[in-house]
Amino acid sequence: MPKKNESWGGRFKKQTAKKAQVFSSSIDVDQNLYLQDITGSIAYAEALQLAGVLTKGELAKIKSGLKQIKQKIEAGKFKWEESLEDVHMNIESALEKAIGSAAKKLHTGRSRNDQVVTDLKLFLLDQSKELQICINDFLKILVLKAESETETLMPGFTHMQIAQPITLAHHLMAWYEMLNRDLVRFQESEKRLSISPLGSGALSGNRFNINRIKLSKALGFKDVTKNSIDAVSDRDYVAEMMFNISLMSVHLSRISEELIIWSTSQFNYIDLPEELCTGSSIMPQKKNPDMAELVRGGSAKTIGNLVTLLSLLKNQPLAYNRDNQEDKAPLFDSINYALSAVDITAAMIAGADFNADAMLTDVYDGHICATDLAEYLVIKGIPFRDAHAISGKAVQLAEKQNLLLVELTLSELKKLNSVIDKDVYKYLDPMKSINSKNSIGGTAPSQVKKQISAAKALLKI
């Protein structure tokens, strides 16, 4: 039978309906915050003692009681009660059972509204650090792979059509750039995350002379919130974390898409590690890139989760509303995906074998140096638009005879424009084309090597 809630049931004559209890309980999800809840409560109890609300004896009891509860949870021996709604009330009630009446003073001046934000921010600071470690490991893998592929030619694509010659290292470093932006984004979000709401109370503040600054430092925060109404209603930091995760997931999904395409027998650019692939229950020959597909597929939920969170926030009047309880399931879901998706994508690339021959074959396909021919003509004094048209004619001529551009004779080329001379063939060589793209960030090995050394310095490898 549902009981009248002991924490807030004073003004109620009736018990909470079972269906309301079931509907509103969040314990299955927010028990995930137990560690931060206990850490927050210990720090708050210390602040209460300094403010004269708790005696030193009461503080000691509270601290040891909370530590025992933590051990019990970690040993899997704690019984979470649905009737106690959430992690905060489960722990407070267990504390009272463990140490008696001193526990009843812990919530003085505190509300679950500032408590839950404190817990969530502490949790996200931890998770953000963990994600940053995973991304960092991934970046190292990319840089080290790139370092050994600075002379490996491959076709660069636009519209998925062969476009211009590049190196594999250049492509790998493009992935590096995407993920490095993600890393920086997580780092920068910490500034806004690391602001303690504790001491904001339900919404209007705290009358018990709590030293908020000291309290925030004890919890490892860098600053304190400046408006208690905003502090308890703000979930921007959740949205920001979820956006960061969504955008990173989009990057992981794009990388996975390339891994999937490259591992087809048609492309055959990459052999994914067998231990990260799966077979078919009917077709014995299959080696499927399921991990890459799940990274790509799973990214969809991170976008959905972000939209859930933003939709949850957009109609809320100030200050706290229970709607906010719905933030945790999508947030945790996104974080869980992110941690494992970064890890598995990194492992796929670390264990992959790249097929330089297949890439090289394609480099000699698709008239990949047509732009180089146009640029050769520019160097010979022809305006680019005219040069583009002449090179297009050369492509037409080559296609008609089923030849490569480089296989056209000098007299055929000269017929297109008399400035063309035998030095043109240098411009139709993919490696020379690559070497000529020496602008900052370009595909020339000298440039890519610079990008790699800068990245290595940043990653301290």
Ligand code: ARG
């Ligand atoms: N379980 C709630 C949440 O996640 C905690 C805050 C409850 N506050 C309240 N006034 N009912 O948001």
